[in-house]
Amino acid sequence: MYDVIICGSGPAGMSAALFLRRANLNILIVEKGTPGGKLISTALIENYPGYIENTGIDLAMIMYRQVKHFKIPYAFSEVMKIEKLGDEHFVVHTKEGDYESKMVIWAAGTIAKQIEAEGEEEYVGRGISYCAICDGSFHEKQNVVVIGGGNSAIEEALYLAKICKKVTIITRGHHFRADPVLMEKVMRANNVDLVTHHVITKFTGKDLLEQVTAKDRDSDNEIVLNVRGAFIYVGFTPSSTLLENFDILDEDKYIIVDRNCETKVTGLYAAGDCIQKNIRQIATAVADGITCASAIVRKI
Ligand SMILES: Cc1cc2nc3c(=O)[nH]c(=O)nc-3n(C[C@H](O)[C@H](O)[C@H](O)COP(=O)(O)OP(=O)(O)OC[C@H]3O[C@@H](n4cnc5c(N)ncnc54)[C@H](O)[C@@H]3O)c2cc1C
Incomplete structure (x- = not known):
């Protein structure tokens, strides 16, 4: 024993x-x-x-x-x-x-929590990932989104920004919750866009992920991003x-x-x-x- x-x-x-x-x-x-x-x-x-x-x-x-x-x-x-x-x-x-x-x-x-948006389960492993270091290199020179507003989301977005063409970080909050030192770094990156106050509504594509749709939490206005990767860090x-x-x-x-x-x-x-x-x-x-x-x- x-x-x-x-x-x-x-x-x-x-x-x-x-x-x-x-x-x-x-x-x-x-x-x-x-x-x-x-x-x-x-x-x-x-x-x-x-x-x-x-x-x-x-x-x-x-x-x-x-x-x-x-x-x-x-x-x-x-x-x-x-x-x-x-x-x-x-x-x-x-x-x-x-x-x-x-x-x-x-x-x-x-x-890792899922965000439970339409298409999430379908595209896990086909564009959706919960691990940038594992799957980021599949998206070299492509556009990706990172979903989440805390330290993990920003750290992983910074990593992806070195590999990918463009990284859009989307949070449902009014502000990002990450540490100021990380936010300063992300603001300095010239291929990172920040989107606040939006929730992801669906993931779409053919075999692989092609689009992520998010809507403004107040107005319901939608944005559609053409991306090949989505990295989820929501808790x-x-x-x-x-x-x-x-x-x-x-x-x-x-x-x-x-x-x-x-x-x-x-x-x-x-x-x-x-x-x-x-x-x-x-x-x-x-x-x-x-x-x-x-x-x-x-x-x-
Ligand atoms: C993307 C990301 C970035 C982060 N960045 C930082 C950072 O910069 N600084 C920082 O301090 N922290 C960071 N963290 C948090 C940090 O990684 C965790 O706080 C830490 O790893 C927790 O350690 P743990 O041992 O409790 O659990 P874990 O690291 O989750 O380890 C748990 C282990 O248990 C194993 N396990 C689970 N279930 C079973 C089972 N049934 N049978 C056998 N084995 C099992 C798992 O395989 C795993 O190996 C980050 C986390 C993430 C996700």
Whole structure:
């Protein structure tokens, strides 16, 4: 039986793993995708201390190398169910098999929200993407739209502006919510247009995306953009459905934890973007991972 199983290998999961391993605990990370979590799909990071204007993939690989340096074992599989059988006894069911542990850290992050406009599902992978760094290069010298008004939307638009002919950023708000430093950069880019107060109504085309239609929220006046790519950054929902039976989720499905990042289910911890908190960033995910790992080390 493992001391701790960590579900998810983003910044929160990897930070927890490093602390637990260095305390000589017997741990396992279960990851359904690529270690790094959302870092893998982040074009530019410039607000994580010690890391100046670099890509998310680079930071993910630095963290992963550190985890491998401490010989932390991985099970590359998707967690399908978590059961608590008794005191200090959990079973983590994955697609490839079951693992037992005394404690569990859930660090599974969040999933990108869809905008639910007509044609969105139809054109995912055929022009619509939720990851500029993954799919931006398909749109070299083409026109694209970025949908969203926060930091993620602006960061990814800046990345796309280097590759694409023209980038139009559309937000439903009256203003963009991104940090001023990012807005200054985007204003300086000569191939970026900003559109506020519009909602996307439909995505159209033949086999591939060809047009995005947006309408003014007050007047209903429509604009139609001829684009080959649409990148959507309108927020996230927590990856927490598997924990619903423990009755530890708030109304938005974020996991409720105490100051040690432990849920009300003894031995079940949660860390990173999936927990109820105000700021969802790499630094706060790392902090949560360390917080629960330290609490576990004190307890075991
Ligand atoms: C486009 C974009 C740009 C961003 N830019 C910045 C930035 O500049 N600075 C900054 O500080 N933050 C930025 N962020 C936010 C930052 O990436 C997140 O706050 C951080 O990655 C959260 O880490 P996490 O470990 O909680 O979750 P994640 O990074 O989401 O990792 C969760 C991991 O859990 C795995 N997982 C999920 N479900 C399961 C399952 N059932 N079984 C097994 N594994 C599972 C996933 O595959 C994933 O690897 C950005 C985010 C996005 C989307």
